[in-house]
Amino acid sequence: MSPDDRIEVPADVLQFTDVSVTFATDDASPVGPAVDGVTLALRRGEIFGIVGESGSGKSTLANAVMGLLPGTATVTGSILVNGREVVGQDDAQLRSMRGDEVSMIFQDASASLDPTWPVGDQIAETIRAHRLIDRREAKARATALMTEVGIPDAADRYGDAPHRLSGGQRQRIVIAAALANDPQLLIADEPTTALDVTIQAQVLELIDRLRTVHGTTVLLISHDLGVIAQVCDRVGVMYGGVLLEVATARELFRAPKHPYTRALLAANPAGAPRGTRLPVIPAAWSIESLSEAELLAQAKEAER
Amino acid sequence: MSVQTQLERVAPITTPRARRRSSTRFLLGGGALLGVLAILAIAAPLLAPHDPEAVVVREVLGAPSFDHPFGSDVLGRDVLSRVLYGLRVSLLVSVSAVLVSTIIAVPLGLLAGYFGRWVDTTISRTLDMILVLPAMLLAITFIAILGPGSAVAALAIAVIYLPILARVMRSSTLIVTRNEFVVGARARGAGHLRVIVSHVAPNAMGPVIVQASVLSAFALQLEAGLSFLGLGTQPPTPSLGGMLSDGRDVLVQAPWVEIFPGLAIVVAVLAFTFLGEGLRRAFDPKGVAE
Numbered sequence: 111m112s113p114d115d116r117i118e119v120p121a122d123v124l125q126f127t128d129v130s131v132t133f134a135t136d137d138a139s140p141v142g143p144a145v146d147g148v149t150l151a152l153r154r155g156e157i158f159g160i161v162g163e164s165g166s167g168k169s170t171l172a173n174a175v176m177g178l179l180p181g182t183a184t185v186t187g188s189i190l191v192n193g194r195e196v197v198g199q200d201d202a203q204l205r206s207m208r209g210d211e212v213s214m215i216f217q218d219a220s221a222s223l224d225p226t227w228p229v230g231d232q233i234a235e236t237i238r239a240h241r242l243i244d245r246r247e248a249k250a251r252a253t254a255l256m257t258e259v260g261i262p263d264a265a266d267r268y269g270d271a272p273h274r275l276s277g278g279q280r281q282r283i284v285i286a287a288a289l290a291n292d293p294q295l296l297i298a299d300e301p302t303t304a305l306d307v308t309i310q311a312q313v314l315e316l317i318d319r320l321r322t323v324h325g326t327t328v329l330l331i332s333h334d335l336g337v338i339a340q341v342c343d344r345v346g347v348m349y350g351g352v353l354l355e356v357a358t359a360r361e362l363f364r365a366p367k368h369p370y371t372r373a374l375l376a377a378n379p380a381g382a383p384r385g386t387r388l389p390v391i392p393a394a395w396s397i398e399s400l401s402e403a404e405l406l407a408q409a410k411e412a413e414r
Numbered sequence: 415m416s417v418q419t420q421l422e423r424v425a426p427i428t429t430p431r432a433r434r435r436s437s438t439r440f441l442l443g444g445g446a447l448l449g450v451l452a453i454l455a456i457a458a459p460l461l462a463p464h465d466p467e468a469v470v471v472r473e474v475l476g477a478p479s480f481d482h483p484f485g486s487d488v489l490g491r492d493v494l495s496r497v498l499y500g501l502r503v504s505l506l507v508s509v510s511a512v513l514v515s516t517i518i519a520v521p522l523g524l525l526a527g528y529f530g531r532w533v534d535t536t537i538s539r540t541l542d543m544i545l546v547l548p549a550m551l552l553a554i555t556f557i558a559i560l561g562p563g564s565a566v567a568a569l570a571i572a573v574i575y576l577p578i579l580a581r582v583m584r585s586s587t588l589i590v591t592r593n594e595f596v597v598g599a600r601a602r603g604a605g606h607l608r609v610i611v612s613h614v615a616p617n618a619m620g621p622v623i624v625q626a627s628v629l630s631a632f633a634l635q636l637e638a639g640l641s642f643l644g645l646g647t648q649p650p651t652p653s654l655g656g657m658l659s660d661g662r663d664v665l666v667q668a669p670w671v672e673i674f675p676g677l678a679i680v681v682a683v684l685a686f687t688f689l690g691e692g693l694r695r696a697f698d699p700k701g702v703a704e
Binding site for chain 1: 531594601606617
């Protein structure tokens with residue numbers, strides 16, 4: 111049997127090729143792209159972390175995959191999800207992908223659940239958006255998912271409004287909704303930032319476990335190096351819209367190549383000795399102080 | 415002195431619970447008042463002691479008596495009966511006008527607020543064109559074209575309030591749309607229509623409901639004003655505004671012809687205003703926090 115006869119399963123679940131995102135501004139002044147020429151491929155089943163400061167373009171990149179950027183954004187390049195192009199697709203095609211093949215969980219679980227809806231119904235809604243099943247079946251599946259993500263008495267909690275759940279439980283609901291249709295790719299945009307440390311660890315553990323059980327590929331976005339170190343297989347460092355460095359988590363933390371990565375790691379409070387001043391990212395490298403040209407120059411330098 | 419008793423002396427602050435109680439009071443008061451008025455209006459044919467349009471020459475400008483508790487008017491018609499029937503018309507016109515207006519304004523506001531950009535510009539600028547015209551002038555224009563009558567008055571009122579209600583809906587939609595759960599719903603695969611109908615609308619309806627209830631009070635006054643001018647409900651059908659108009663020449667000799675329909679308007683406006691205030695407080699997020 112020749113390779114052509116098989117149904118081709120692309121090795122990479124998600125592939126960015128020279129992806130740039132630019133936002134149009136009202137006064138037509140030229141602003142730098144929010145994401146600038148990112149090329150990256152995610153292997154099946156891995157947890158890939160993206161670290162970077164606020165404004166480095168991490169979330170923009172994630173939203174570009176989902177096609178959830180505002181109308182003022184222009185995306186160029188190519189984003190392949192399971193070998194299918196996302197850039198330039200119309201909304202109906204993207205919609206069939208969202209919550210099905212690709213799911214996303216957001217930073218603030220309290221805000222990403224509709225306060226007027228029972229939590230269980232919000233999971234069931236995800237299922238019914240993609241599967242032709244009746245209400246009762248969807249409810250049963252949603253309840254099972256709630257149990258899987260560790261909500262006790264799932265059947266009883268199904269009808270609860272989001273405000274009746276704790277922050278950690280709400281994030282679990284969001285994760286359950288994201289996993290409802292067995293997505294191949296899960297994009298987690300700062301999934302633990304709004305949670306306290308204990309709950310944070312539990313949620314990360316949950317994501318890791320679900321990855322193992324369902325074989326989901328995870329794109330984990332965070333500015334928290336501790337989170338990245340804990341669960342990621344590989345890490346990409348973003349800065350000013352540019353992907354500076356990609357390395358395995360172990361490699362990145364042991365031997366960061368790019369000077370910015372070194373500065374970023376040095377600024378991690380967990381690693382700094384007690385009683386000394388915490389190292390900061392040099393002011394010259396702060397995103398606000400950089401001009402477009404300097405950013406590009408630095409990025410080019412990094413590539414060499 | 416123990417800490418306990420000291421604490422008890424601290425002046426009470428307005429707690430959410432207290433605020434909620436005050437909203438309940440307004441809601442109950444306004445609702446009950448409106449309920450009574452609605453029952454009176456609906457049951458007018460059963461309750462009215464006389465035919466509201468029956469002219470009895472003998473009883474022209476008769477003072478309130480056992481037979482005519484509110485007296486009788488210039489044509490000897492029973493004022494109580496006419497107030498009951500007039501209330502019927504007034505409530506019907508004001509409520510249906512605001513209802514129609516809301517039903518049209520809500521989707522317009524949702525579309526404008528949700529999609530923004532050219533959709534918003536198109537809808538908002540079109541509605542602004544209505545907004546720049548003075549309400550009474552607009553109503554009179556409608557009546558000049560379509561002829562006077564209750565239905566035309568209701569239509570005119572609906573058009574006048576359309577931009578106000580749509581703007582309220584648009585602004586609350588803008589706020590709700592910025593919530594992450596809207597993006598969240600989209601990320602879970604919901605389409606625009608589903609997001610708008612199931613997620614945005616229920617969360618954005620509060621202010622427009624309050625506004626509609628307050629506008630009902632204004633609509634009632636507007637209808638009375640139009641009828642007073644002879645542009646609304648046409649005689650011989652009794653209307654509160656029309657009765658005020660009839661009685662103004664005999665204000666000194668027979669004040670009851672004027673007082674009772676006037677009181678009916680005041681009570682109805684109060685009922686709508688209380689209801690609106692109660693709803694406003696109930697929807698106020700600071701008041702409903704647990």
